[in-house]
Amino acid sequence: MDTAIIIEKGIFIVVIFAITMLFAMYETLAERKIAAWFQDRIGPDRAGKGGILQPLADGLKLFSKEEFFPNTPNRFLFIAGPAISMSTALITSAVIPWGDTLHIFGRDVVLQATDIDIAMLYIFGVLSVGVYGIMIGGWASNNKFSLMGAMRASSQMISYEVAMGLAIIALVMMTGSLSLRDIAAGQHGMSWNVFYQPVGFLIFLVCSFAETNRTPFDLAECEAELIGGYHTEYSSMKMGFYLFAEYASMFISSTILAVLYFGAYNFPGMDWVTENWGANATTWIGVLVLFGKICFFIFFYMWVRWTIPRFRYDQLMKLGWKMLIPLAIANIVITALAILWSDGKLF
Amino acid sequence: MSIESLSLSGRKKEVSNKKMTFMESLYLVAIAKGLWITLGHLFTRKVTIKYPEQTRSLSPVYRGQHMLMRDDEGRERCTACGLCALSCPAEAITMKAEERKPDEKHLYREEKYASIYEINMLRCIFCGLCEEACPKQAIYLTKSRVMVKSASNREDFIYGKEKLVMPLEMAINNTKPQMAK
Ligand code: SF4
Numbered sequence: 001m002d003t004a005i006i007i008e009k010g011i012f013i014v015v016i017f018a019i020t021m022l023f024a025m026y027e028t029l030a031e032r033k034i035a036a037w038f039q040d041r042i043g044p045d046r047a048g049k050g051g052i053l054q055p056l057a058d059g060l061k062l063f064s065k066e067e068f069f070p071n072t073p074n075r076f077l078f079i080a081g082p083a084i085s086m087s088t089a090l091i092t093s094a095v096i097p098w099g100d101t102l103h104i105f106g107r108d109v110v111l112q113a114t115d116i117d118i119a120m121l122y123i124f125g126v127l128s129v130g131v132y133g134i135m136i137g138g139w140a141s142n143n144k145f146s147l148m149g150a151m152r153a154s155s156q157m158i159s160y161e162v163a164m165g166l167a168i169i170a171l172v173m174m175t176g177s178l179s180l181r182d183i184a185a186g187q188h189g190m191s192w193n194v195f196y197q198p199v200g201f202l203i204f205l206v207c208s209f210a211e212t213n214r215t216p217f218d219l220a221e222c223e224a225e226l227i228g229g230y231h232t233e234y235s236s237m238k239m240g241f242y243l244f245a246e247y248a249s250m251f252i253s254s255t256i257l258a259v260l261y262f263g264a265y266n267f268p269g270m271d272w273v274t275e276n277w278g279a280n281a282t283t284w285i286g287v288l289v290l291f292g293k294i295c296f297f298i299f300f301y302m303w304v305r306w307t308i309p310r311f312r313y314d315q316l317m318k319l320g321w322k323m324l325i326p327l328a329i330a331n332i333v334i335t336a337l338a339i340l341w342s343d344g345k346l347f
Numbered sequence: 348m349s350i351e352s353l354s355l356s357g358r359k360k361e362v363s364n365k366k367m368t369f370m371e372s373l374y375l376v377a378i379a380k381g382l383w384i385t386l387g388h389l390f391t392r393k394v395t396i397k398y399p400e401q402t403r404s405l406s407p408v409y410r411g412q413h414m415l416m417r418d419d420e421g422r423e424r425c426t427a428c429g430l431c432a433l434s435c436p437a438e439a440i441t442m443k444a445e446e447r448k449p450d451e452k453h454l455y456r457e458e459k460y461a462s463i464y465e466i467n468m469l470r471c472i473f474c475g476l477c478e479e480a481c482p483k484q485a486i487y488l489t490k491s492r493v494m495v496k497s498a499s500n501r502e503d504f505i506y507g508k509e510k511l512v513m514p515l516e517m518a519i520n521n522t523k524p525q526m527a528k
């Protein structure tokens with residue numbers, strides 16, 4: 001491990017961190033704008049040109065709010081809740097391949113913080129720790145609505161993680177690797193996984209909505225029944241952290257969707273670009289393409305949010321256990337048969 | 348035709364409690380339809396009116412802040428009869444009557460006038476009954492064409508004569524076309 005690599009990775013991590021933060025910030029604006037457009041309104045347009053400074057104004061407002069502590073014996077856990085949410089939302093980005101290799105200053109720079117061969121497991125692990133932020137925050141609030149919101153979030157998370165894992169197994173069977181870099185590289189050109197695993201993609205998509213606590217699965221913060229759910233007692237920047245974590249994890253989840261199923265940084269005609277403009281051009285365009293896909297998925301998240309009402313809790317559980325899990329298992333069996341068949345081992 | 352199956356609007360729908368099939372219970376088709384509808388709204392014309400810069404045009408019968416009218420010679424029409432206060436369902440109007448002095452003939456039309464006339468705009472429901480009750484056509488809600496402004500203080504909503512009586516310039520303007528004739 002030489003110093004150059006440490007500097008290189010350090011710069012890269014800082015850049016990714018900044019981009020994630022920027023995305024999370026502007027997702028809040030995008031959400032409000034898109035919500036407005038779907039409802040035939042204009043949306044916030046007063047702060048800066050077309051509302052471009054709105055996220056800063058929101059942040060400033062949250063900072064200047066009164067810091068409120070409920071009468072709770074768990075002050076430490078009360079602070080730890082949003083902190084856990086925020087950090088787990090951010091550290092997932094470590095294993096994501098943001099682009100192919102770049103040749104600059106005579107070095108091969110891999111656009112990925114770290115390429116571990118169990119990246120899939122890592123992501124799953126971090127995602128399931130994410131629910132602790134909500135659980136701990138809701139528990140420490142010393143408020144029954146918060147607790148119920150937290151309980152809902154965790155049981156929902158557990159239910160949908162099963163289906164999500166099963167959907168991934170089919171994908172891993174196909175690609176034969178748990179490393180995101182291999183999965184991304186395997187989707188060269190236009191051979192994206194979504195074309196081979198459409199059912200798996202749908203299951204994964206639905207579960208992603210549940211994992212990020214977005215509508216139609218945002219029962220953890222169902223205003224009609226639970227006031228604010230797990231963040232009822234939170235105010236000021238701790239509240240801001242929870243909201244920010246939600247947007248950050250939406251960004252990360254969109255990235256995972258794009259990497260796993262929508263061909264990561266691959267785009268049709270990339271061989272032609274490599275031949276004519278060189279490998280670096282392909283990499284740069286690939287990064288842009290990846291961010292384009294991410295933006296599409298973020299938009300899709302918001303699109304769904306302003307289309308579908310929230311599920312009822314029993315519908316949510318039924319959908320998770322009785323629909324998605326059987327479907328995911330059937331998907332695994334069919335994938336297995338298809339792999340055997342294409343290898344000529346069947347019949 | 349039985350009465351149950353009649354549908355005058357043509358939009359009647361039978362409610363059914365049939366069990367959903369597996370495909371339906373995944374909600375995929377329904378969600379795709381919904382997404383298509385909302386996507387259409389993304390591109391429709393926006394209906395927002397950017398308020399302080401743009402204002403919605405008021406209809407001719409819009410009932411806004413009251414105005415105590417002046418007659419052709421610029422004299423206040425109100426004679427402090429109190430009928431408006433009596434008719435007001437919200438108890439919003441109070442006034443105090445005064446006798447007109449001989450040298451005030453150019454100020455007030457009748458021999459009795461309101462020295463104090465107050466409307467509490469927080470109580471007022473803008474029903475217009477005061478306007479209907481007035482025998483002297485002295486109070487109108489449709490003439491001022493202004494909405495009651497917001498304020499941070501309850502006392503500020505009690506409007507006295509200085510705010511309610513028609514401004515003199517307006518009365519002068521109103522008489523101008525007639526003088527030209
Ligand atoms: S508009 Fe109606 S409520 Fe208002 S002062 Fe006149 S009578 Fe009273």
Ligand code: SF4
Binds near residue numbers: 442
């Ligand atoms: S406004 Fe009309 S009804 Fe009211 S006191 Fe004056 S004259 Fe009478």
